[in-house]
Structures are given as structure tokens and as C-alpha cells.
Amino acid sequence: MNGQNTQAISQNPDIRFLGKMLGDVIRAYGGEQLFRQTEYIRSTSVDRFRKIEGADSSDRGLGALSLDDTLNFVRGFMLFSLLANLAEDRQGLAHEDGATVSEACARLVAEGVPLTEIREMLAHSLIVPVLTAHPTEVRRKSIIDHKNRIARLMTLRDQGQKVTEDGDDVDAAIYRQIALLWQTRPLRREKLFVADEIENARATMQEVFLTALPKLYAGWEKALGSRPPGFVKLGSWIGGDRDGNPFVDAETLQYAVARNGGTAIRHYLESIHSLGAEISISSFMSDTPEAVRVLAEASGDTAASRADEPYRRALSGIYARLAATHVKLLGDQPPRPSKLSGAAYSTPEELRRDLVTVASGLASDGDGALSTGGALSRLIRSVEIFGFHLATLDLRQNSDVHERVIAELFRTARVAPDYLKLDEAARVDLLVAELSHNRPLAGAWTQYSEETAKELAIIRAAAKAQGDFGRAAITTYNISKTTSVSDMLEVYVLLKQAGLYHVEDDGTPQATIMSVPLFETIADLQAAPETMRAFFKIPLMRALAQARGHQEVMIGYSDSNKDGGYLTSTWELYEASRALAAIFAEANIAMQLFHGRGGAVGRGGGSAFGAILAQPKGTVQGRIRITEQGEVIAAKYGTVDNAVTSLETMASAAMLATLSSDPIADADVKRFKAAMAELSASAFQHYRGLVYDTLGFRTFFRQMTPINEIATLKIGSRPSSRTASDAIEDLRAIPWVFSWAQARVMLPGWYGTGQALVGFADKGLLRAMAEEWSYFQTILANMEMVLAKSDMGIAAHYAGLVEDQALARDIFGRIKGGWQASRDSLLDATGQGYVLEANPALNNSIRLRLPYIEPLNLLQIELMKRHRAGEGDERIGEGIQLTINAIATALRNSG
Numbered sequence: 001m002n003g004q005n006t007q008a009i010s011q012n013p014d015i016r017f018l019g020k021m022l023g024d025v026i027r028a029y030g031g032e033q034l035f036r037q038t039e040y041i042r043s044t045s046v047d048r049f050r051k052i053e054g055a056d057s058s059d060r061g062l063g064a065l066s067l068d069d070t071l072n073f074v075r076g077f078m079l080f081s082l083l084a085n086l087a088e089d090r091q092g093l094a095h096e097d098g099a100t101v102s103e104a105c106a107r108l109v110a111e112g113v114p115l116t117e118i119r120e121m122l123a124h125s126l127i128v129p130v131l132t133a134h135p136t137e138v139r140r141k142s143i144i145d146h147k148n149r150i151a152r153l154m155t156l157r158d159q160g161q162k163v164t165e166d167g168d169d170v171d172a173a174i175y176r177q178i179a180l181l182w183q184t185r186p187l188r189r190e191k192l193f194v195a196d197e198i199e200n201a202r203a204t205m206q207e208v209f210l211t212a213l214p215k216l217y218a219g220w221e222k223a224l225g226s227r228p229p230g231f232v233k234l235g236s237w238i239g240g241d242r243d244g245n246p247f248v249d250a251e252t253l254q255y256a257v258a259r260n261g262g263t264a265i266r267h268y269l270e271s272i273h274s275l276g277a278e279i280s281i282s283s284f285m286s287d288t289p290e291a292v293r294v295l296a297e298a299s300g301d302t303a304a305s306r307a308d309e310p311y312r313r314a315l316s317g318i319y320a321r322l323a324a325t326h327v328k329l330l331g332d333q334p335p336r337p338s339k340l341s342g343a344a345y346s347t348p349e350e351l352r353r354d355l356v357t358v359a360s361g362l363a364s365d366g367d368g369a370l371s372t373g374g375a376l377s378r379l380i381r382s383v384e385i386f387g388f389h390l391a392t393l394d395l396r397q398n399s400d401v402h403e404r405v406i407a408e409l410f411r412t413a414r415v416a417p418d419y420l421k422l423d424e425a426a427r428v429d430l431l432v433a434e435l436s437h438n439r440p441l442a443g444a445w446t447q448y449s450e451e452t453a454k455e456l457a458i459i460r461a462a463a464k465a466q467g468d469f470g471r472a473a474i475t476t477y478n479i480s481k482t483t484s485v486s487d488m489l490e491v492y493v494l495l496k497q498a499g500l501y502h503v504e505d506d507g508t509p510q511a512t513i514m515s516v517p518l519f520e521t522i523a524d525l526q527a528a529p530e531t532m533r534a535f536f537k538i539p540l541m542r543a544l545a546q547a548r549g550h551q552e553v554m555i556g557y558s559d560s561n562k563d564g565g566y567l568t569s570t571w572e573l574y575e576a577s578r579a580l581a582a583i584f585a586e587a588n589i590a591m592q593l594f595h596g597r598g599g600a601v602g603r604g605g606g607s608a609f610g611a612i613l614a615q616p617k618g619t620v621q622g623r624i625r626i627t628e629q630g631e632v633i634a635a636k637y638g639t640v641d642n643a644v645t646s647l648e649t650m651a652s653a654a655m656l657a658t659l660s661s662d663p664i665a666d667a668d669v670k671r672f673k674a675a676m677a678e679l680s681a682s683a684f685q686h687y688r689g690l691v692y693d694t695l696g697f698r699t700f701f702r703q704m705t706p707i708n709e710i711a712t713l714k715i716g717s718r719p720s721s722r723t724a725s726d727a728i729e730d731l732r733a734i735p736w737v738f739s740w741a742q743a744r745v746m747l748p749g750w751y752g753t754g755q756a757l758v759g760f761a762d763k764g765l766l767r768a769m770a771e772e773w774s775y776f777q778t779i780l781a782n783m784e785m786v787l788a789k790s791d792m793g794i795a796a797h798y799a800g801l802v803e804d805q806a807l808a809r810d811i812f813g814r815i816k817g818g819w820q821a822s823r824d825s826l827l828d829a830t831g832q833g834y835v836l837e838a839n840p841a842l843n844n845s846i847r848l849r850l851p852y853i854e855p856l857n858l859l860q861i862e863l864m865k866r867h868r869a870g871e872g873d874e875r876i877g878e879g880i881q882l883t884i885n886a887i888a889t890a891l892r893n894s895g
Helices: 013-030 032-050 067-091 101-110 115-123 141-158 170-182 194-224 250-278 290-298 310-330 348-363 374-386 399-412 424-434 450-469 485-496 522-536 539-548 558-564 566-587 608-613 631-637 640-659 666-691 697-704 733-742 753-759 763-772 774-789 792-799 805-830 840-868 874-891
Strands: 126-132 395-398 476-480 501-503 509-511 514-519 550-556 590-596 623-629
Touching (some): 013 170, 115 640, 250 310, 250 374, 310 348, 348 374, 509 539, 522 539, 522 550, 522 558, 550 566, 558 666, 566 666, 623 640, 792 840
Parallel strands (some): 476 514, 514 550, 550 590
């Protein structure tokens, strides 16, 4: 361990308060013996990390735990980490300069950027967090809900409140929630279905985003001095992402769109109902504008009690029309049906227009205070952001599937007998010819294979979703494993079969859904610029992109990391983004990058603010979409306050990345990039040499880490591998990263980097890059966090699980050497004495958890040994799953 561990482990008051309550709960509900065992293990582990004299004893207290005691002990440590996470989320580890829109505006103005230019940029901006169901969230929703209730109660405590709104003692209420946590089953008994994932995400949208986003816009209006457009919106993959997930089909897509849309419409209905109770203006007390009077008269509200209340009558009519919309789109009455009849709204714009009429009427009297701010303004903003769809749902599928489907369509339509045998040029010619007219390939009565029928059903369901809930319901079709232009064209041919792509009489192409390439591997990222150049050279496709105003490209962090290692992945993503920007400028088309990031550093995780600022100049352009996955959703968007902070950070970073000047001289940038190219090549060689070229590495990985045990967790609907193969290439990036985190190696977050840095001759240049270049700073900061959470001493115990110990010693020796090289070279480049010396808040946060994670790792190893030896006690399997849950909770961004 490093020298910083001699420092005292600090705790904020919330952690001490919640930790004591948890101890009281364990004593009350688990018994005095369990409390004493837990406290002994905790205190000896903490003392050992503090290097207290006499604390190096091999007696950790773990051997005295029975299997039942082990399960209860692990739950206790897991809940402590959960509560520590809550406390730190409330406190905030650090505030990055410029991380609010107000601060970003001030910084830009200080750099000489006029406020008018900032407003103009935002008028063409789009910033979207896209929720995905990638399985890295190990906690049940019930656990997260209890945590959020505790957070709300802690807020009351901060405010000096002694009792809740219901009259309960606040501290007693917190204790009750922790007691409920203790008695809540932490593991799912059944595997998640896609419908479960849709519902979990929908609940977050309803409980958090519907409140957080309108709240943010109210503050942004003050910072910008005018009402900004709806440039931050919400996206989702859940129910539309079928890449490797056979359980996503047309039915799940329809379910996702309907559930999300119904949530938005019911929210509007409740808001309008509340407004009707609030806006009690009488025509005897105020003049009624003609437009409001017309709405009131058309409402059909003839109640004598409201005869002189035109605003209430107008809102009654709006409510009736929206209730009719609910019936039309969802097939049933809303929870509070209207007593009036009304025509359903055709579009959310019609609803917004009526609400603006009411707001304009309020603005026409007095000083206009009744029309600014308040619930009506938030409702209008909500309709602008969320429409009738709540979140724009993306489609995603693998290009291999598209190839097979298109081949079958061409074959059955007798257009081309064997599409799959054509080379790329011939495929492109055939696809472009097919996209030049409107005659469909798919026959209404033709029988297709199960795969083709399923894909056609998805496209038709997407067309229906757009027709019902508006074009914003589905706008994007992401293509995994994009390697060529034909991959993008195939999607447009599929969209054409449902009328989502067509050609106007004058030959102009139109598409309501955009075909988006996803470049994932190192080779694909390197080829991406030429792929897009060739795409734009096709007149139909260039015209389509120009008519839309932009073209999106998705870049994948997870698979590029698994393919090439941490440093090479980050560099190739940087270089691909920069090169793509030049291609787009050449075609005179705006670029929108979609960043496929995960929670762990090995999957693009780390500070979103730093990551956006580190993008190459000219690649953000006010437009960015970012995936939010697994445990990150609860961490960043679990509460309204967290969501406000996260969304504010994303918006401000995009503003700064677009408009802020680059402080680095061109000559230095050139030197820095040349150095990165050399470092990347070296890191790639070391990483590939270990992971793909070392005989026996696949066996070592599967025996050292709990990869097979992770597969038993019921945390997602999607299989862990794309195929039945056990090859690293076919393993999904999520379990790859997750398993290395559990074993405390964190290999995807650093391996190869240290060897590259050690071998780089000009150490002074590395120090200059670490001091001046935000891109390199972000690389080192993320790697530093990963190094702080890794532990080669614990990892060595996991290496002991490998059957061939000679193989284990060889491979683990290389891994340990790479870790030491990464740590030493990072410290040299940053001028620190120990890891995280310059970030004491994060340092304390991680060190607080280390004494709690080590016993969990040791118990996990022992349980894995027993399980792999064939012991059949089901408590062993449950214990392994509990330790996975607890370690992931403590590490936070483990998947």
C-alpha cells in the first residue's frame, strides 16, 4: 500500500451518523453476536489500513463466521458502503470550475465570448443523456428506493427539521428506513425481463427527470438573460436495443413507447389539474384576453361556479382534450377522467399552444408576474422537452443481422440472388439504386424467416410509434459493428419498408429516422473517417444529411478498450473524433457525436465534465449524446438533486467545449499529439501481447476472476456473450470490466499505459502534457482513480484460484509489474508523492472504503474455492452473489 495510508481515515458527519445507526440496527435485528463479529472485523481491518501497531495479525475474524454469519456480515458491509455513498453524494466530493451553466457563461464572457453568441449556439444545440439497460446495476430497485428515502430524510435533518410532514421524528424515520434496508432481500430471485428494465427506467424518468429538467431551465433562463430553447432532452435505449438481446422485439418496443408516453401525459394531466385549482382569476376582477375567452368558451365547461373564471374553464377544456389524447394513444381513461368531451390533441405542439395562450393571458395584466416562473412555466417547458413521448427511444441492432435480412429481402423480391456474395462496391450500388425509388421490397403476404420477420415487425412498430406519439418518439437507429457504408445504407432500405424513408417527387430523400454508425473496435475507429467520407460522396445520403441539418456518429468506448487497451482506446477515440470533424466540415454537414460510455474507466467512465472538455476542439459543436448505464443511472440520476447536478455539469461542459478558447499553443499541441501517438502504439503492443497473444491467458482470466459467477447474477435481460464462444473477443465488455474490478485488478483501466510511459524517453514532455493538456490530464486522472481502487495484494489471492500456478505466476507477475509501472510513471508525470495526493477528497473517499472491501474480497475467494470444489450448499452461491453486490457497491463505478 502507499504512504498515504498512514494518514487518518476521515469521515464526514453523515457517514458517522448513518454508520452508528446501521450498527444499532445490526445489533437490534441481527443480534449481539453478529454485531460484535462485524465490529471486530471492521475495527481490525481499519487498524490494519491505518498501520496501527500490532494490527498486522493474520487473525481477521473471518474464519469464525459460519455460512449464515457470512451472509449477514456481507450484508452489513454492503449497507455501510451504500450509506457512505449516500453521504458523499449529498456532500459532493468536488466542484469543478465552470460546472454550472451560470459559471460557464461567466467564464466564456470573461474570454470575450458575447452572451448573444452563447445564446445563438444553444439555439442549435442538443445535449442528451441516453439511459441504457446495460447490466452493471447489482442493486434491486427496492434497495435504491430505501436509500433515496433516507436521502430525503437527511435533507430535512439538514434544514433543522425535527419531524417529518407526517409528524414522525426524523431520526427515528431514518432508523426505520435502515432497519427496512437490513431486512430487504438484496439479490433478485428472478432474472430481469426487458419489461422490468423498461419499468425501472420509466420510474426514474417519472420521479426525477420530469422534475429536474424544468427546474434546471428556470435557472438557465436567469443565467442567459433570456428563455433558452429546449437543448437538453432525454433519451433511452431500453426496449429498442436488440443487439445481442433476443428478448427485445416489436412488442417490447411498443410497450416502452406507450409506458413512457403515458407517464408524460399523466404528468401533464396532474399539472393541469393543479393549475385549475390555483388559477382562480375572476372576470369581475381582471380583464380577459380574447384568446383566453375563446378557449374558455370552447371548453364545454358550463358549471355555474366557474362562470366568471375563464382561466379555470380554459384549463378544463385543455384537460378534457389531453384526457382524450390519453384514450386515443393508450386505449384507456387516465386515472382522473374528464367530465367534459374534447378532441384529442394531434401533436404536443397543439397542447403547448393552448398552454401558451393561458400564459400570455396572465402576462397581459398587471406586471406579468403571474405568467413567469411557477407551475405553468414548468409545464410548458415540460411539454417542449418531453412531448408525448417522454424520452426519445433509440433502435440498435448488429450489422450482421441487417446483412442477412437485406439479403433475404433482395432474394425473395428477385432483385439480387445472393447479396452476401457481393463485394462492398456492388452492395453500395445495389442499395443506392433501391433507395432511389419508393417501391418496397417487402411483400405484405410474403413468408420470411423468423429473423427477417422480427426485424420488419420492429421497423413497422417504430413507424406506428412515430405516428402515435410524434416523430421525436424514435429518431435514431444505431448500427453495432459498423465497418462500411453498406452497413448504413442497409438500415435505410429497412426503414423504407415501413415508410420511414422515401424519395420526394423531385428526387429529394427524406427519412424520419437517422441511420447512425457505431464504430467500436480500434480498426473501425481508424477507418471511421474514410467510411463517412464515402457515405457523404453518395448524393442521396449527402442530401439526406444536409436536409436534416446534421449527421450523428456513435463511438464506442467499451469494445475499443477491450480490443486495444485503455490508452490506445482513448487515443483512437480522440483521433477518430478529430478526423471525423474534418470530414464533416468538408461535406458542410454538422456533426453530432454519440459517446457510448460506461461507468467504469475501462468503459469510458470518470468525470463527465472532464471527458467532455477533453474532446478535440471542434468536435462537440453544442451537440452531444452520452449513454448512461447501469449503476451510473442511480448514482447520477437517483434523486432530483443528483440529476440537477449531473445535467448541469453536462450542459456547462458542452458549452465550454464548444466556445471556450484553447489555451495551448499549436506547436505544443503538435508535440503532445506526436507523443500520444508513440505512447498509444507502445501501450497497444503491451496490452495485446498480454490479453490476446499470451498462451493460457483466457484460462487464467476465467479462473482468477469471478466472471462465471457474475453470469449467475440476475441483473439484466441480455446474455453476457454475443455468442457461445468463450473467447475474449466475443465476451461483452461489461462482464470483462466487471470481473477485473471484483478481483481488484481493474486491468482495463490501466494495463499497457505504465509500460508505455516508462519507455517514453522525454519525461519532461510527459510532465508538460500532464500540466497543460486537458485531454492527457483526464487520462491520468481516470487511471489514477482506478489505481487507487486496485490492490495487487488482494489480487494475488485471486491469482491463487488458478489451477496452473506456474501460468498464474507468469501472467500475474506481468500484471503486477504493469501496475507498478503505471503507478510510478503517473506519479512522476504529475509530481505527486502518492496516488491521489492532489485530490484529497477522492483519496479519503476511496480509503474510507478499502478496509471494508478487503474482507469482502477474502470471503468471496473462500466461497469461490468451495463452490468450484463442488460444495452444493446453496448458501455458498448466495454468498458469492452477495459479495459481488457488496464489492460493486463499495467500488461504485465497477461495471
